[in-house]
Every structure is written in structure tokens, then in C-alpha cells.
Amino acid sequence: MSESNLKSMADLVSLSKRRGFVFQSSEVYGGLSSCYDYGPLGVELKNNIKNRWWKTMTLREDVVGIDASIFMHPQVWKASGHVDGFNDPMVDCKQCKSRYRADQIDTSKPCPACGSKDTFTEPRDFNLMFKTQMGPVEDSSSTVYMRPETAQGIFVNFLNVQSTMRMKLPFGIAQIGKAFRNEITPGNFVFRMREFEQMEMQYFLKPGTQMESFEKWREIRWQWHIDNGLRADRIRWKQHGPDELAHYADAAWDIEYQFAHGWGEMEGIHSRTDFDLTQHEKFSGKSLSYVDQMDGNKKYVPYVVETSVGADRCFLAVMSDAYRLENEGQGDSERVVMKFHPKLAPVKTAILPLMKKPELEDVARKLYDDVSSDYMSEYDVSGSIGKRYRRQDEIGTPFCMTVDYDSLTDQSVTIRDRDTMKQERINVSQVKNYLKDHFKF
Numbered sequence: 001m002s003e004s005n006l007k008s009m010a011d012l013v014s015l016s017k018r019r020g021f022v023f024q025s026s027e028v029y030g031g032l033s034s035c036y037d038y039g040p041l042g043v044e045l046k047n048n049i050k051n052r053w054w055k056t057m058t059l060r061e062d063v064v065g066i067d068a069s070i071f072m073h074p075q076v077w078k079a080s081g082h083v084d085g086f087n088d089p090m091v092d093c094k095q096c097k098s099r100y101r102a103d104q105i106d107t108s109k110p111c112p113a114c115g116s117k118d119t120f121t122e123p124r125d126f127n128l129m130f131k132t133q134m135g136p137v138e139d140s141s142s143t144v145y146m147r148p149e150t151a152q153g154i155f156v157n158f159l160n161v162q163s164t165m166r167m168k169l170p171f172g173i174a175q176i177g178k179a180f181r182n183e184i185t186p187g188n189f190v191f192r193m194r195e196f197e198q199m200e201m202q203y204f205l206k207p208g209t210q211m212e213s214f215e216k217w218r219e220i221r222w223q224w225h226i227d228n229g230l231r232a233d234r235i236r237w238k239q240h241g242p243d244e245l246a247h248y249a250d251a252a253w254d255i256e257y258q259f260a261h262g263w264g265e266m267e268g269i270h271s272r273t274d275f276d277l278t279q280h281e282k283f284s285g286k287s288l289s290y291v292d293q294m295d296g297n298k299k300y301v302p303y304v305v306e307t308s309v310g311a312d313r314c315f316l317a318v319m320s321d322a323y324r325l326e327n328e329g330q331g332d333s334e335r336v337v338m339k340f341h342p343k344l345a346p347v348k349t350a351i352l353p354l355m356k357k358p359e360l361e362d363v364a365r366k367l368y369d370d371v372s373s374d375y376m377s378e379y380d381v382s383g384s385i386g387k388r389y390r391r392q393d394e395i396g397t398p399f400c401m402t403v404d405y406d407s408l409t410d411q412s413v414t415i416r417d418r419d420t421m422k423q424e425r426i427n428v429s430q431v432k433n434y435l436k437d438h439f440k441f
């Protein structure tokens with residue numbers, strides 16, 4: 001059997017649309033640039049990824065979660081540096097007005113959109129935050145921003161969480177939520193969007209202990225991606241060199257994945273010093289120091305190690321990694337199969353009566369009712385069994401269960417394994433145990 005991996009993003013975009021994973025936003029109106037809607041299977045897969053992240057990060061004594069609002073006091077973004085510094089340099093083509101990031105285009109060459117020569121403006125800073133107005137009066141005093149990262153909601157809640165939950169350093173606060181950036185050059189499907197979702201954790205600690213913690217979190221975060229089923233040779237570390245480090249960071253490493261368009265960042269692990277808390281102290285006039293009872297009631301502003309990962313980029317990596325084309329060009333034996341790790345698969349099992357006959361459907365319906373309360377399941381009776389298997393392969397369903405005429409006499413069903421296509425016969429009464437064994441994580 002021959003097997004190839006995903007060759008182009010176009011193949012993934014097409015499967016995502018065909019099978020209900022991802023749709024272009026507002027498609028009936030021609031779409032909205034770089035915004036996407038997750039369909040029924042996409043939202044299941046993305047939720048499975050988010051749930052795994054939430055469990056990994058918060059089912060621990062030293063990390064708790066929050067859900068902060070998207071709108072925050074405008075001073076937050078002054079303090080964080082986003083109002084003055086969250087810019088990309090951009091150039092415009094004077095002819096066709098196409099806009100490019102200055103660091104991503106060779107301005108000595110013709111405009112890629114219209115082909116005209118020497119027509120670019122000088123680079124100008126472009127702030128990536130979306131602005132809107134809060135309240136009935138539209139003036140500069142009512143300007144608020146759509147948060148460009150979830151992290152600041154955690155920083156400004158540091159003391160609320162520490163005191164109400166009686167947390168002792170070191171401890172972390174985790175959050176999953178939407179973030180918005182008016183990217184100049186979005187693209188590559190859900191890799192770079194203007195509305196996306198982040199899963200961030202800020203780990204507060206005593207100054208001087210940050211490197212030990214940083215290394216520990218690097219290990220945990222790497223293992224999390226491996227446990228999502230990503231192949232180890234498709235992820236790698238990228239260290240930020242001294243000239244790439246943000247001014248507040250004393251160490252930063254990215255976890256990159258080999259996407260169809262090339263290597264790209266999935267997650268950043270940053271040692272952010274006390275920069276953010278100190279800035280919020282300055283701008284709010286409130287102390288955000290911690291009193292360390294374990295160290296003679298010493299008062300200090302904690303340092304922070306941050307793990308920040310995009311839910312959409314994890315989704316894209318999991319989709320890209322799962323994609324396999326088997327027996328290309330070999331007629332009926334060609335198939336696309338999404339080899340998701342079973343714990344992430346959006347649909348866990350499909351119940352397929354061999355034919356649309358009441359006696360078969362009775363048994364199949366009962367089985368569906370029994371299984372679907374514990375596992376996301378599909379019931380499908382339309383089309384040939386071969387076509388139904390292919391559809392389940394394309395959405396990555398680990399097990400299909402077929403009810404046939406023998407089932408009526410031997411009370412057994414055929415269970416087909418997605419990856420090996422091997423089939424085995426088991427008694428209906430054993431189905432739940434079978435699934436329990438195979439979905440044990």
C-alpha cells in the first residue's frame with residue numbers, strides 16, 4: 001500500500017469545506033477576508049483540542065483558570081505597549097493600493113498584484129489592534145480595543161486570583177479566548193487570521209527561579225503536542241536570538257510545525273520577567289506585588305513564564321498531520337484518511353446498517369442510542385457501504401460498526417478499524433467495553 005502526506009494547503013481547504021470542518025466566513029456574500037467559520041466537525045475537533053489543553057494546564061494544584069472579557073480598560077493597552085508598539089511596518093503600492101508588510105516584500109521588484117514598478121510608498125507603522133467605540137458617544141474618550149492577546153486579562157487579574165484562591169508562588173493562571181489582530185498579510189487558511197483563539201498560561205514565580213520553570217514548561221508543552229498525535233519529525237524548536245527577543249523577555253522559544261506552506265510558529269514559550277506587572281503598577285497606580293510568607297514576608301513583583309498557543313494553529317497542525325492519501329490513482333482502493341489520534345477525532349464511531357431495511361435499522365438505532373450518549377457518533381444509512389466507509393475515513397472516524405443480516409441471528413456487529421481497515425466481529429453487548437478499551441487515554 002502506498003501512502004502520501006498532505007501535499008498542498010488547497011487539498012486541506014477542499015476537504016475542510018467538503019466535510020464540514022471549516023467554511024469561509026459569510027460565504028454567501030463572497031466571504032470575508034481571513035475570517036473562517038468552524039463547521040460541525042471542525043468545532044468538535046477544535047473543542048477536543050481546547051479541552052485537552054484545559055485539562056493538561058488546570059488539572060494541577062498550581063494552575064487555575066479564568067475567562068476575562070475581550071474589552072478591557074484602554075489604559076491596559078497603553079501599559080502593555082500595544083498602543084505605541086504593536087505595529088507592523090507596511091508599504092502601499094501607489095498604483096493598485098495593495099498593502100504589504102515591508103519586511104515581507106522586496107520593494108525593488110514590481111508589485112506582485114498589478115506588476116507596476118517603483119511604486120511603493122515609504123514604510124509606515126500600522127497598528128494591528130482593532131478599535132471600536134464603547135457607549136453612545138463616539139469620541140476618542142470612548143475608544144476601546146478588541147484584545148490582541150488574552151494574556152493581559154491574566155496580568156490585571158493576578159492579585160484577584162492570588163488572593164481569592166489563596167495561591168502561593170509559583171502558580172499559574174490559564175485562559176482560552178478570542179484575540180483580534182488587523183494583520184496586514186493574513187493567509188494560509190486558518191494559520192494567520194484576523195480573529196483567532198489563544199490558549200495562554202502565565203506562571204508567576206519568584207525572580208531568579210524563572211529559568212528552571214521555563215525549562216519545565218518547555219518540556220510539558222512539547223509533550224502536549226506529541227500527545228496530540230503530531231509526528232515528532234514535523235515539529236521543532238526555534239530559539240529567539242538576542243536580536244529577536246522582545247525587550248521585556250529574557251528567553252523565548254517557539255514550537256514550530258511543518259505546515260504545507262512551510263515551517264510556522266504554533267506556540268511561544270516566553271520568560272517575560274516582571275515587565276507586564278510592573279507596567280500595570282505604573283499605569284494603574286496600584287501595587288501588584290506579592291508578599292512572600294515563605295521568605296520573611298519579602299515583597300516583590302513576580303516574574304512570569306508564559307506559554308501561548310493558538311487553538312487554530314493547533315487545529316491546522318492536527319488536520320495537516322492526520323491527512324493521508326493512500327493508493328493514489330489506484331481506482332477504488334484510493335482513499336483519503338484523516339488519521340486523527342482517537343482522543344481528538346471529532347466523531348468517534350459510526351453506526352451503519354448494511355441496507356435501509358427496518359429489521360436492520362431497528363438493531364442499528366438501538367446501538368446508536370446506546371453508544372451516542374458516551375461517544376460522539378454518526379448514524380448513516382444512505383449510499384453503498386463502501387462510500388459510507390470512505391466518508392468516515394475522510395472525517396477520521398476511528399471505528400465503523402456495521403449491522404447486517406447475521407446480526408439478527410448472532411447479535412454481533414462488524415467493527416472496522418479506520419487505519420488498518422481490518423474488520424472483526426463482536427457481540428453487541430461487548431461494544432461499549434470495546435470502545436472503552438480503545439478510547440482509554
Ligand code: GAP
Nearest residue numbers: 149151191192193196266267268308309310313
Ligand atoms: N501573549 C503572547 C502572544 O500573544 P504571539 O506569539 O503573538 O504571543 C501566540 O501569539 C500564539 O497565538 C502564536 O504562537 C499563534 O499560535 C497564535 N496567533 C498569533 N497570531 C495569530 C493569527 N493572526 N492567527 C492565528 N493565530 C495566531
